[in-house]
Amino acid sequence: MAVPKVKLGPQGLEVSKQGLGCMGMSHKIYGPLKPEAEMIDLIRKAVDSGVTFLDTSDVYGPHTNEVLVGKAIQGIRDKVQLATKFGITIPESGKLSGMAIRGDPAYVRAACEASLKRLQVDYIDLYYQHRVDQSVPIEITVGAMKELVEEGKVKYLGLSEASAEDIRRAHAIHPITAVQLEWSLWTRDIEEEVVPTCRELGIGIVPYSPLGQGFFSGKTVAEEIGDGDFRKTIPKFQGENLERNKVIYEKLCKIAAKKACTPGQLALAWVQHxxxxxxxxxxxxxLQNFEENRASLGVSLSKEDLEGIESVASPGSFQGERVSNTFKTTTWRFSSPPLPQ
Known part of the structure; x- marks a missing residue:
């Protein structure tokens, strides 16, 4: 089955209907790493199969994921749509407690230059501000990003985990092509304000963790997740929350069986619909998981199917917060400071 192409925003960026998140390939957030050569092979097979929208960030590794992706796309740069991000810094010690968010113009430029070098490319297709700096007006940050577009170093601009207010303010400075946020059957809080704002402005939406950090892939028991895996800290995977969430998962499994697909494919198809x-x-x-994910593009959900899924997995039905540390992923709830008068 061919992977459809769709437009993100009206500025001209066309990507595969499903992308590939590369973070786990060289960022030990999910435990031990796989051999680099194996990950490069996976990326190239994904591109060959039509999944050409690749997502990385300078903070993954840190830095090593961009190096990996850069190696993987050598000779096939013209076939891929490359997205990376800036804005989260980690000290040389590597301790997450020392993480910081930066959006000042000097850092924006330095981060972009460094990413271009690690990726071994002349330009980045989609450049996201990974997290909004709550000490720098969004207009200042996006103004610096706009300069990168004007210089040909970046083609399109994006935001990640941004509030509806910041999306509007950023879009007024330079068109925002896409906003990346966590969105899945068990994380739906963006539907109230952020999604409507993006659609009003014509901005594409790029959901990360559409499988609920693997929950819908079948990893419903916390003990199955190995040591060093950050999911052990997520409230949704713990104690009573997990037990309640497993009940919903079992109901989704029954719907998936009727659709002759896996629960993970059902959850991914729901996002794609x-x-x-x-x-x-x-x-x-x-590779096996990638092929399963890609095959979800062939799962057709009717209005009745979507209503059936909604009846068992409506907003707020899953228990537990999506993260234990709100600094890491929920900064979209807050806005950057206003411009000085």
Whole structure:
């Protein structure tokens, strides 16, 4: 089955309807790493199969994921749509407690130059501000990003985990092509304000963790997740929350069986059916999982199917917060400071 192409935003960026999140390939957030050569092979097979929208960030590794992706796309740069991010810094010690968010113009430029070098490319297709700096007006940050577009170093601009207010303010400075946020059957809080704002402005939506950090892939028991895996800290995977969430999962399994697909494919298809402007980026380090994810594009959900899924997995039905440390991923709830008068 061919992978459809869709447009993200009206500025001209066309990507595969499903992307590939590359973070776990060289970032030990999910435990031990796989051999680099194996991950390069996975990326190239993904591109050959039509999944050409690749997602990385300078903070993954840190830095090593961009190096990996850069190696993987050598000789096939013209076939891929490359997205990376800036804005989260980690000290040389590597301790997450020392993480910081930066959006000042000097850092924006330095981060972009460094990413271009690591990726071994002349330009970045989609450049995201990974997290909004709550000490720098969004207009200042996006103004610096706009200069990168004007210089040809970046083609399109994006935001990640941004509030509806910041999306509007950023879009007024330079068109925002896409906003990346966590969106899945068990994380739906963006539907109230952020999704409507993006659609009003014509901005594409790129959901990360569309499989609920693997929950819908079948990893429903916390003990199955190995040591060093950050999911052990996620409230949704713990104690009573997990037990309640497993009940919903079992109901979704029954719906998936009727559709002759896996629960993971059902969950991913649900995200993909949220609109032509929605392009999820499931990540994996296994070819078998990638092929399963890709096959979800062939799962057709009718209005009745979507209503059936909604009846068992409506907003707020899953228990537990999506992260234990709100600094890491929920900064979209807050806005950057206003410009000085």
């Amino acid at each position: 949220q609109g032509d402007d929605v392009v999820p980026i499931p990540g994996t380090t296994k």
